[in-house]
Amino acid sequence: MAFELQKLPYAYDALEPYIDAQTMEIHHGKHHAAYTNNLNAALQGTATEGKTIEEILANISAQPVAVRNNGGGFFNHNLFWEVMAPGGAKQPEGDLLKAIDTAFGSYQNFKEAFTKAALTRFGSGWAWLVKQGDGLVISSTPNQDNPLMDLAEVKGIPVLGVDVWEHAYYLKYQNRRPDYVDAFFNVVNWDEVARRFKG
Amino acid sequence: MSFTLPALPYAIDALEPFISAKTLEFHHGKHHQAYVTNLNNLIVGTEFENADLETIIKKAEGGIFNNGAQVFNHTFYFEQFSATPATEPSGALKAAIETTFGSLDAFKEAFNKAAATQFGSGWAWLVKDAAGKLSIVQTSNAGCPVRDGLTPLLTCDVWEHAYYLDKQNLRPAYIADFWKVLDWKVVEGRL
Numbered sequence: 001m002a003f004e005l006q007k008l009p010y011a012y013d014a015l016e017p018y019i020d021a022q023t024m025e026i027h028h029g030k031h032h033a034a035y036t037n038n039l040n041a042a043l044q045g046t047a048t049e050g051k052t053i054e055e056i057l058a059n060i061s062a063q064p065v066a067v068r069n070n071g072g073g074f075f076n077h078n079l080f081w082e083v084m085a086p087g088g089a090k091q092p093e094g095d096l097l098k099a100i101d102t103a104f105g106s107y108q109n110f111k112e113a114f115t116k117a118a119l120t121r122f123g124s125g126w127a128w129l130v131k132q133g134d135g136l137v138i139s140s141t142p143n144q145d146n147p148l149m150d151l152a153e154v155k156g157i158p159v160l161g162v163d164v165w166e167h168a169y170y171l172k173y174q175n176r177r178p179d180y181v182d183a184f185f186n187v188v189n190w191d192e193v194a195r196r197f198k199g
Numbered sequence: 200m201s202f203t204l205p206a207l208p209y210a211i212d213a214l215e216p217f218i219s220a221k222t223l224e225f226h227h228g229k230h231h232q233a234y235v236t237n238l239n240n241l242i243v244g245t246e247f248e249n250a251d252l253e254t255i256i257k258k259a260e261g262g263i264f265n266n267g268a269q270v271f272n273h274t275f276y277f278e279q280f281s282a283t284p285a286t287e288p289s290g291a292l293k294a295a296i297e298t299t300f301g302s303l304d305a306f307k308e309a310f311n312k313a314a315a316t317q318f319g320s321g322w323a324w325l326v327k328d329a330a331g332k333l334s335i336v337q338t339s340n341a342g343c344p345v346r347d348g349l350t351p352l353l354t355c356d357v358w359e360h361a362y363y364l365d366k367q368n369l370r371p372a373y374i375a376d377f378w379k380v381l382d383w384k385v386v387e388g389r390l
Contacts, residue, residue, distance in 0.1 A: 022331050030367070034368070056277075069318050122340055123341075125319075166359035167363060167368065170360060174360075175225055
């Protein structure tokens with residue numbers, strides 16, 4: 001069964017003014033759609049066709065580079081749309097907050113370390129909050145790699161990710177990646193991050 | 200040594216409508232400038248403090264390499280455009296391209312493919328090796344053929360910042376317009 005581009009769980013303009021509607025429309029309707037179509041094309045007629053995206057990512061080192069790039073792009077953007085929402089809790093709560101305090105000392109420390117990972121990723125990529133066992137770590141990956149891939153330096157379950165490809169922010173923020181990452185924290189869907197952390 | 204941002208060799212709107220003034224304002228005035236500033240800050244107190252750019256590109260790692268190579272790559276990129284470009288190669292370059300790739304069109308097709316398929320941020324290059332043979336190479340992020348002992352002749356920046364304001368996700372449209380402002384005279388001068 002072919003992978004399908006999932007609908008955004010909110011309107012294109014729902015994340016304004018932090019992430020603009022034009023960016024969302026192109027990011028979802030063009031970039032994410034292209035990853036989805038290219039993934040399906042790369043898998044068509046292969047033994048991998050029909051596996052779940054998680055199964056594919058867990059053995060990505062055995063796959064052609066087109067599956068790595070587009071499978072990563074397909075999964076990462078699915079996660080990205082879901083870990084954002086208009087409104088909602090402005091900070092983590094409950095067990096997630098406890099785990100963040102344990103791992104980083106405080107929410108503020110976490111935010112600084114996550115931001116640093118996002119700003120220092122040179123070129124295109126992602127910064128992640130990753131669940132390892134009951135704990136949390138921060139990592140970043142190049143291009144469309146992610147922590148579910150067997151070849152990732154830091155492996156685990158991504159519970160929050162920020163896209164730092166320039167296409168994620170260039171129309172609104174141009175070269176100012178720090179402003180984009182700062183704005184991103186205004187639209188993080190902490191309920192969804194907590195759901196992913198609970199597993 | 201301290202590096203400075205070279206001025207663009209043409210007006211900021213000279214490449215309109217193919218590469219917009221707005222894109223050049225950010226690409227040259229912000230991105231290229233940031234690489235220069237970062238490089239100058241990073242080399243202080245290191246073995247590269249008094250090194251030239253070629254040495255930095257060949258020997259440095261990490262942030263010093265990234266910023267040093269991006270200083271070179273962008274200078275090299277901006278220098279090759281003109282509002283009144285020579286639209287085809289001539290002389291020895293024309294002959295070398297036809298020998299290597301069969302024709303100018305075949306070369307362009309291969310170069311376009313290299314530029315379009317470089318995944319993520321990076322560059323496509325026409326290079327010459329020590330024996331004088333031409334080839335097309337791709338580099339990711341700050342990658343620069345000078346590090347590999349190759350002589351770059353022509354490059355296309357495919358970081359999204361090079362085209363996103365003008366073309367968004369349509370990288371092939373940017374590459375098609377790239378040829379309309381590429382000055383083959385500059386490329387010939389590098390052979």
